[in-house]
Amino acid sequence: MLDKKIAFIGCGNMASAIIKGLCKNPKVDPQNIIASRRTVDQLESLKNEYGIDITTNNSFACEVADIVVLCVKPHMIERIAQELKDKIHPESTIVSIAAGVSLLTLHEYFPNQHYIFRAMPNTPAQVQEGMTALCIGNHNQEDSRVKDILELFSNCGKCEILDESLFSAFIGVSGSSPAYFYMMIEAIADGAVLEGMPRDIAYKFAAQAMLGSAKMILETQEHPGRLKDNVCSPKGTTIEAVSVLEKNGFRNAIIQAVVAAAEKNKSME
Ligand SMILES: NC(=O)C1=CN([C@@H]2O[C@H](COP(=O)(O)OP(=O)(O)OC[C@H]3O[C@@H](n4cnc5c(N)ncnc54)[C@H](O)[C@@H]3O)[C@@H](O)[C@H]2O)C=CC1
Numbered sequence: 001m002l003d004k005k006i007a008f009i010g011c012g013n014m015a016s017a018i019i020k021g022l023c024k025n026p027k028v029d030p031q032n033i034i035a036s037r038r039t040v041d042q043l044e045s046l047k048n049e050y051g052i053d054i055t056t057n058n059s060f061a062c063e064v065a066d067i068v069v070l071c072v073k074p075h076m077i078e079r080i081a082q083e084l085k086d087k088i089h090p091e092s093t094i095v096s097i098a099a100g101v102s103l104l105t106l107h108e109y110f111p112n113q114h115y116i117f118r119a120m121p122n123t124p125a126q127v128q129e130g131m132t133a134l135c136i137g138n139h140n141q142e143d144s145r146v147k148d149i150l151e152l153f154s155n156c157g158k159c160e161i162l163d164e165s166l167f168s169a170f171i172g173v174s175g176s177s178p179a180y181f182y183m184m185i186e187a188i189a190d191g192a193v194l195e196g197m198p199r200d201i202a203y204k205f206a207a208q209a210m211l212g213s214a215k216m217i218l219e220t221q222e223h224p225g226r227l228k229d230n231v232c233s234p235k236g237t238t239i240e241a242v243s244v245l246e247k248n249g250f251r252n253a254i255i256q257a258v259v260a261a262a263e264k265n266k267s268m269e
């Protein structure tokens with residue numbers, strides 16, 4: 001993948017995060033990355049900071065690319081396909097990160113293309129802690145093109161192949177979930193501010209606690225319930241907080257949020 005030319009079509013929040021994550025890897029040559037969007041303003045800062053190529057000409061970006069990553073909003077994918085389907089080399093790889101656009105639909109939009117994948121990254125890709133699911137359809141995991149895309153997203157965190165039937169659930173649990181985590185950090189800090197703590201240090205303390213808790217899950221492989229129990233001393237402070245969370249439907253709210261994101265994705269497909 002390192003020697004491949006990668007074009008990002010549409011360069012907003014998610015493409016910028018992927019590009020920034022990729023460029024943090026010293027092995028990635030920024031000259032192999034070209035980002036295209038309708039206006040050049042926000043692209044200039046990416047160019048200046050990371051040394052990538054930029055353009056407002058989607059066709060040009062696709063013509064020079066081995067891998068084309070579609071990063072426009074879901075409703076724009078069809079229009080972009082009309083514009084670019086004859087510009088992308090049939091041997092090139094297309095990856096769509098759009099929610100709600102199935103592999104079947106992508107193959108209909110790009111009838112000349114054999115290598116089409118669907119990925120679902122998340123914004124922590126920017127700090128190389130992203131989690132991406134990759135749907136490869138009928139392709140083999142050992143195919144070099146599959147390996148290229150796995151490598152691309154692994155440069156921004158973790159990337160795993162996932163069956164498309166689980167994509168909606170994955171969006172609920174990972175693509176969208178950074179938003180819920182940020183809301184939780186914001187709310188925890190609100191609580192601390194109510195108790196008199198300056199907001200900036202409250203964000204830092206809450207974020208570090210979340211980071212450490214996530215690391216505990218990944219590194220110890222312990223059941224989350226057991227890790228929670230280890231924090232709850234009898235008659236202690238934590239069980240008071242846990243009891244309030246349960247009384248206010250915390251877990252059910254999270255479960256319903258994940259289901260809502262998944263259902264929204266299904267309704268778009
Ligand atoms: N934001 C997120 O956390 C995630 C987003 N996604 C998916 O990524 C895609 C992009 O989402 P965001 O980056 O959040 O949206 P965004 O609105 O920040 O970025 C979309 C970009 O596409 C550009 N654009 C629109 N029409 C264009 C055209 N004709 N040619 C070239 N560029 C064009 C816009 O100028 C904008 O920069 C969506 O399909 C979304 O489902 C997937 C995972 C996570």
Ligand SMILES: O=C(O)[C@@H]1CCC=N1
Pocket residue numbers: 099171175176
């Ligand atoms: O909200 C959205 O539709 C996108 C997809 C996953 C995260 N953000």
